[in-house]
Structure formats: C-alpha cells, structure tokens
Amino acid sequence: MNEFELIDYFFKSNTALRQDVIIGIGDDAACVEVPSGHQLLISCDTLVADVHFLSTWDPYFIAYKAVMVNISDIAAMAGTPAWMSLALTLPAFDKVWLERFSQGLHDALGQFNVSLIGGDTTRGPLSMTLTIHGLVAKGQAVMRSGARVGDSIFVTGELGAAALAVTALANASLDVADKQLLEDKLMRPQPRVDWAPCLREFATAAIDISDGLSADLNHICVASKLGACLNLEKIPCHPILERLGVNPLDYALSGGDDYELCFTVPFEKKTELIRYLEAKQWPVYEIGTIEARHGLRAKHASGEVTSLPARGYCHFGARGC
C-alpha cells in the first residue's frame, strides 16, 4: 500500500461527512462552510509516543484519546467541534496497527459528529498532531481571561484518577475493577462538550484540566490578572486515590489528564447555575473563589490559608513551571 492508498483506505473511506464539508480528504486543502454569525475555534495538540501515550497501548485508544483531548479544548471555549485534521508520523506501514488506530479515530470523531477533513502522513518516530476546528456563535467563546474578583470556581467532575493510572497500571496486584476504572480514565477521557451552553450562559472564564487543577486554574488567574483561593476540603478527589493509598490532593491538584472543566461564575449567577445543573442532574463542585491578590492560595480544614504552588505537567523544566 502506498501513502495515497493508505490515506484512502484508513482515513478517507470511513469518514462521516458533514453537510458543511465542501471538500474533505483528497485535495490540496479542505474547504468547509462556516455558518454565518459564527466564529471558528482552532486548536492543535501533538501526541508523542512514550511521552503522551505508551507505544504498547492498543492503537485504538491512542487515536481515541488523541481525538478526545483535542475536542476538550473546543469544549473549554464553549464551542461545538466540527472538523479535524490529522498529521500522522509512523515508523513503518503496519496494517493491523492502522486498522485499530483508524477505528478508534473514527469512533471518537463519530461520537461528536466531527469530520476528518485532511492531514499529512509521513514516516518517522510515532507521533501525531491533530487540529480541531470548532464553531461558536460570534462573541460567545468563553476565554481564560474573563474571571472577575468574587467569582466562584467550579469543576465538572472528580479529579486525579487519570494521573494515578500512569503509575498504578503497572502494579500487578491491582484488582480487575480498579484496573478497568483507571484505564477508562487514562485512555477514554470524555470531553465536556455538553457543557458548552452552560458555560456560555454562566461562565466568565473556563479551561479544561489537562495539566492539573492548580496549573490550569493558574492559567485563568494569569490571563485574568487575578489570583484564587481554593477550599481544599471541597476539591473532588476521585475516591480511588484514597483507596489505593496515595495523597488524593497531590493527584487532584497537579496530576492532569482529567479533561474536566474548571470555570468561574459571578456570585449573582450562582443560584441560577445550581438550579440549571440540578435540572440536568449534572454534578458540579464549587471549590474556591477568585481574588484580586495574584497567585494561588489554599484554605485548609483548620481555616488556615497557605500559598499554593501552581504545579502540573510541563514538558520543559521541572514540575513547578
């Protein structure tokens, strides 16, 4: 199979085509129709073998996760994902590997009605760069920079399990249910795309938690030129953390890979938000407040407030950047 046959067979033939794709895979560039009154959201993520995933993973989940983490960036801007491109670098042509990879890719894209509209295929060490394009009504994107003093800080789910999975899955004594749970958290993240209307209605700022709550909340603070105080008792640490004997807050605050959303809501909209979420039966956790003083602080059960380092995953330099 040459490069073009490979693209046709694995990527073009089973792509779900949206009405708004004028030209997808196969021309020099894709052409899509952006609906009037909307803006484009564009984000790309590179995943490198043995940095973001292990080359020993089932390729289905390498692709699945790559798509989901990319879509999560559109969710965090309160948009709707629409089109994806994939630049794939492969060490060799491996039909079995590509079958699984493309299956995971198309399954993940199909869940959110995203069309694969193009890409690039090259030979080299295994890595991939995915670019997602999303849509949002003009002026409705929720940015990191919009938080205000007094806003409450919320997160959409329990944190820390995906980060624990990285080390715990190597442990042979793990029971079957825990292994399944950790694999799900690590390899099958569920981006919070459903929350986009809620963010547009209530949030002043939002981010998805990819590097760790403290690091990602700090991005909101820096962009908004403000600080935050987290109520440590209120942080929803995943129950598996305590069960497996690690410090839950360490993982929840700086673990990363959760893909929950962290967002800020003005005081006057809080009651309405809670009512909205109760009607949907969606869990949400209020974990702190935006403050004028720069930096992060932690309020302990004793009432004591200490400064909190913004720690998370970082490619260059030690943790703590």
Ligand code: ADP
């Ligand atoms: P060009 O040489 O003009 O850049 P390519 O030969 O790289 O074109 O790609 C041919 C077509 O296949 C293009 O439409 C491109 O977007 C698409 N394509 C290439 N690789 C992939 C891939 N991994 N996934 C999806 N589409 C791809």
Ligand code: MG
């Ligand atoms: Mg090319």
